[in-house]
Amino acid sequence: MNILRRGLGPVLDNVRRGRHIEAYVLFLLGLVLVGLGQFDVVDSRRLLQFTVAALAFLVFRTAVAPDPVPAPADDVLHDRGDLGPLRALLEQARDLRVYGPTGINILAGADDLKRMILQRGGTVRFVVLDPSPHAVAEAAVQLDDNLDLDLALRGSLRTLRRLEAETGFECRRLPFNPGFSLLIVNGDSPEGTLVVEFHGFGDHTINERMHLLLTRRTSPHWYDYWLRRFEAVWEASLPGSAGPTSDDTDPEAGPR
Structure with missing residues (x-):
């Protein structure tokens, strides 16, 4: 068998x-x-x-059958501004997978995640950094210095706790930062798209980071490679959002 x-x-x-x-x-x-x-x-x-x-x-x-033609580097390497609004990617999303230390830029559109994906029967798997002091301190050294990482992460965790009540939504916490963020839209589809955002060292703003844009059609080998990296991140992560603390309550909903 x-x-x-x-x-x-x-x-x-x-x-x-x-x-x-x-x-x-x-x-x-x-x-x-x-x-x-x-x-x-x-x-x-x-x-x-x-x-x-x-x-x-x-x-x-x-x-x-055409031989695969490697895309020029400038076709796949971008900065954040080249990628356009996130909303445009979500319009066709049935399956969204995300890892980011805070995921704050995506979670700012939490209502779009619910309306455009979850309420249409889609799925979202979201991973952020675990809020332990050790994990936050190490990640803060890697990331740009214009972000209060601890404060942003706690805000993201509050949003994740609200989203956990939605059908099709799952979240986890990674105990360390691997040095990249991932955004995957319709990962298993022939039309799948993913973005790898590399965390540089000493960047002053998030816009300075290199972004790698891959599709299954243009780069099947490396697309599958990064798809597996997300699954590795998911398996290494702690289930669910962090438990509430006295410093991490939702002012609108009260302590949870």
Whole structure:
């Protein structure tokens, strides 16, 4: 059973991502015709015609398939201003995955997350930094110095606690900062898009950071690599938002 599961895994992954569909359809159709041939429902001449047609199609498909062309660096490297408003990315989002030390720029649009994704049956997985003093102190050394990291993080955690009541929303806390932030829209879709934001050292503002914009179509290898990095972050994180403290209450909702 384990061998069968391992063998089917790549096939199911390709089907889910829209890869090699024609080959799988031809394979299944061939199995059906061979089965019918065993019961003399389809004669051998028809089977031979199908075999020749299938081979011709696969040869043609191989010949015309374009070779992947690496994108020039300037096509994938950006600053924050090049990426446009976040709202434009969320309009097509059914699955959003985020890691950021505070995620404050995305959580500022929490109502958009609910209205544009969650209330339409989509899912959001959100990871922020754990608010432990050690984690905050280490991350503060990496990040630009015009942000009160501890204050911003506590504000984000209050927003996350409100969002946790929404169907389709999950959040976690990472005990350390890996040196990058991630924003992934429709990660498993053939049309998936992700942004990697690198945390430099000694930056004065967030706009100075390098942003890597990847899509599954233009850079499948590195797209999958960064998709797996988010899953690694998710697995290494603590479940749920941090528990309330006397310094971390929601003034609108009262202590939680």
